[in-house]
Amino acid sequence: MSEILNLENTANAYQYKSNSELRLSKRMFQILRNPFLNKIGGWLIVNCLRIKLPIKYLIKKTIYKQFVGGTDLDSVDVTAAKIYNFGVTSMLDYGTEGKNDEHGFDEITEQFLKSIEYASTKDYFPFICIKISGLCHVKLLERLDQSPRLRSGINDFETQSALWNQVRHRAYAIVDLAAKKNISVLIDAEESWIQDPIDRLCIELMQHFNKDKAVVYGTYQMYLNDRLDFFKMNHQAIALKNGFILGAKIVRGAYMEKERHRANQNKYPSPININKEKTDSDFNAAVDYALKNINNISVIVATHNEESCLFASQKMAALRIKNNDPRVYFSQLFGMKDHISFNLAKAGYNVSKYLPYGTIAEVIPYLMRRANENSSISEQSAQEITLITNELKKRLS
Template structure:
């Protein structure tokens, strides 16, 4: 068994934080721990930004600088270098959300290709990433998922989405950079999955380049994984998966209730944890066919993955297994993993403050709703502040 105290080392976890950054982090998580405050704060922030009130400076110096790398990729580079010096890689995530225009989707795809080209010459950035709705309208994915006919205009939109997926996947393939594709709401996900499978079949012939994301709070994902594994073996291509628990739980349950269908979400936290661990084990059992990116802030699942690797004699630095956490969160996991030789990466969101706001609000709400997560951050920050005083 792995020693279950690795993640208690706060000196390693907060090595890169100055005393003032440590204080800011403590203040932020203290605020985030108060649910009414997060709800009010989110509403006020959206309102202020929409009215172009001068709040950008305040947002930048607090929540933005803590959870984001900057407004453009140049801003992120010093962070990327610092992280790499302590054994942690970076995944630069252009986190612009909620766009509706084709020109904006084109710009996002161009940005992802640019970042992929940039990564080609940087060991510190082994992955690229995008979100399906960064490349096209949610409505179009939804209509395809629900088997509704597309209008002539929507058919053109879908063709454009396919084209963006293909250009970005080809760029990743040509650069030898792995491409992580995020997952979103279940009522649009089938269309995104299908597109991703087409890309895997086309570009994962020698090794996994295109990675899909499995949200393990969905009870159907293990079955989906097993079916796709058989299909990929039959057709002779490899798979790559990032596994996460999922970020849209309340939305999913509310919609299922409202529309009267069975919720796609596991019935309990324990069922979700079990499902996540089963998916992880299945991939580790089939590592010659499927590569794994464990995207989690859950210590138990991380320790379990480490134990499984040990049992199977998979080396810590085996390039087929990666661990990832979001920038500004769970530093005690990322930095301690990197320090002892595991492949660890930070997802670093960036983009104009106003465009990144939906991402930041989701992070704040997620931290508020995940029981224990914020209190764990606060406990560790308090411990490190005390250690430095001594």
């Protein structure tokens, strides 16, 4: 229960790592939090790969090892099985970035179908993650985003282009197989200027597949100033009225600088909250709302923020929701915030790590985002370094 929840127990946090793996993690966070090394490293990686210098081995042994589960399903399975020994399951996330034509989108769909088949043969893959921008051209999403909006209600009069129908077809194939195989599908939230069609598709899929349980989860980014209301509207005006379970992955949001920059360039008001405190309070309010409506919302508390995790665990206790209630999951990215994940799991909560897999080329954009994130949240990386150092000292004494 929440009173005895200690997220800083380093023995629990790092039990799945050997001393040498821990030392590597420490070195990675030291490099990533240093703005100079981070910038130079990112530049070197991108340019060396472009001119085909043989640096893949180096990447594979360092940043890739820290944040990626493996190149293919068999190798990611080894990582997932290892952390499952300590009660933490995985969300399979295939690195889809970089494919840019209809053939490529079909290949990605095939890969998702394979990963669902694979996941269904194991106990530790309750979810797979998909990005709708991996199933179609971003330009198509941008065009659809300009059509009448879901922000004020469900849009049911959009002209369905042939291309959009293909995207829907791919998404339905993925979710249909997932439903049959008892796997849930998490649909990532992306930039606000392509998010409306993604939201529409999420709702459509939920309406179709979430009759008895959440097969499909949409993602709600609480750094957007309209998202808390939007989330409640999705529940009250759509899910309750149409009798389906709302699947909600609650996040703060990953594209803040990009959002602000674009708003500034195009001279429209930034959709991002006025400050971090507002994002934090909207995030906790969304978690609170979901837990209070647990009979028809399944929620994933997807965050590295300790306070939000503690807040959620306290709310669960107050609402008498069991730690292992299948309608509530906590989630952190693989390679980050192990102290939160493994201590929550030890306390009996459902925890699933977001576990990407793919070749280096396929996951490079993901790795670059992790590198940028870790330099911009340098305090949190400093905390990771301190916790790892403490654990190493304890092990060696």
